[in-house]
Amino acid sequence: MSGSEQQTMVALTGARAGTETTQRSRGLPIALRRERRAAWAFLTPALAFFAVFLVLPFGFAAVLAFSTWTGFDLSRIDFTGLHNFAEILSPRSTFVAPILVNTLLFAIGAVAMATVGAIIVAGCIDRLRFQGFWRAVYFLPVVATVVAIGNVWKMMYQPAGLINGLLNRLGVNSIGFLSDPDIALPSVAVVQAWASIGTAVLILTAGLKGIDQTYYEAAALDGAGTFSTFLQITLPLLRPSLLFVLITQFIGGLQSFALIIVMTTDGGPINSTNVAAFEMYQQAFKFGAWGTASAMAMVLFVIIFVITLIQLWIARLGGEETS
Missing domain, CATH: 1.20.5 (Single alpha-helices involved in coiled-coils or other helix-helix interfaces)
Known part of the structure; x- marks a missing residue:
């Protein structure tokens, strides 16, 4: 070539x-x-x-x-600035107290009961056979309708209902679960916790499955007891699952109002069970004050956002301290 x-x-x-x-x-x-x-x-x-x-x-x-609207004609939306916020946050308004106070107490109580109960139930299920069956059993209230749950518990709370019947057999006088202003809100919070515990149980059982068993074996060799093992190993390693449960449960508790509609009469007695979401519903659909209801929704949104940020900050701070 x-x-x-x-x-x-x-x-x-x-x-x-x-x-x-x-x-x-x-x-x-x-x-x-x-x-x-x-x-x-x-x-x-x-x-x-x-x-x-x-x-x-x-x-x-x-x-x-920032407007007034009766809910029918879009051409009649009148801009009013901060008037709605000034009205609902004024001292004479019932939105801050007792409505927002009831909302926070309701959410805190329901979340605390649901989370503690879910931790106990998840720990028990983790030691049992046929775990899928037990998880399904505890998840059943989640797929049931709120109306059905509320009506069943409402009948159980009646003076001649199941719960008071059992108390009477034990020599305790009947309790006005839904008629006593001091007891009505906690009574509905118990139902909210019972209805939402299934989701928390599923998440926490999955979190428990993700914990390496070698940690428990090492703790047993060191002679750690059940309670100390739970505090030193289970809770720290379960923190991501617990954080998700707390955030989602708290948001659900702050937004809950269906049980209030079903189990109480317009947030009674004496406005003791009236919460923010139920008040928004009444302002919009009962009184036609869509601007007021929207202002309440914005205030509730800010509260939920701030509480979520605080929860994330506390969780991150706890993670940094334990690292």
Whole structure:
């Protein structure tokens, strides 16, 4: 092969290599663009649902919070500035006290009972056979309708109901669970905790399954007792699951109002069970004050957001201290 032929072959080989390199460099962005388009195609239905049923209603509620509207004609939305907020936060308003106070007490009580109960139940299930069956049993109240749960517990709370019947057999006088202003709110909070404990049990049992058993074996070799093992090993390693349970349960407790509607009469007796979500419902659908209801919703949103941030901060602070 002559020198000119060799130079020609080298040039052709170099051109082919350059072409292949160019094609590969061009093919990578094309593949990435295709993956990106596929990802957006799969995300579009969820994003559309999120925009239509969450973002748009939230934006509309934010507009109504600074306006007055009777709920029928969109052309009659009148901007009033901070009037709605000044009205619901004024000293003469019942929104701060007792409504917001009832809401916080209701959420704290329900979350505390549900979380403690879920930890105990999850710990017991983790030691039993047929764990899937027991998890399903405790999850049943979650899939039941709130109306059915509220009516069943309402009958159980009656003066001639099951609970008072058992108390009477023990020599205790009947208790007005839903008629006594001092007991009505805790009584409904018990039902809220009972109805929501199933989700917490599922999450906490999954968290317990994720704990390495070698920690417990080492603790047993060191002679640690059951309670100290629970405090020193189970709770710290269960912190992520507990954080998720506390946040979701607290948000659900602050937003709960269906049980109030079913089990009480307009948040009674004497407004003792009236909570923020129920008051919003009444202002909007009963009195037609959509601006007032939206302002209450914005205030409740800020409270939920701040409480969630505080919970995350406390959890992160605890994680840093124990690390």
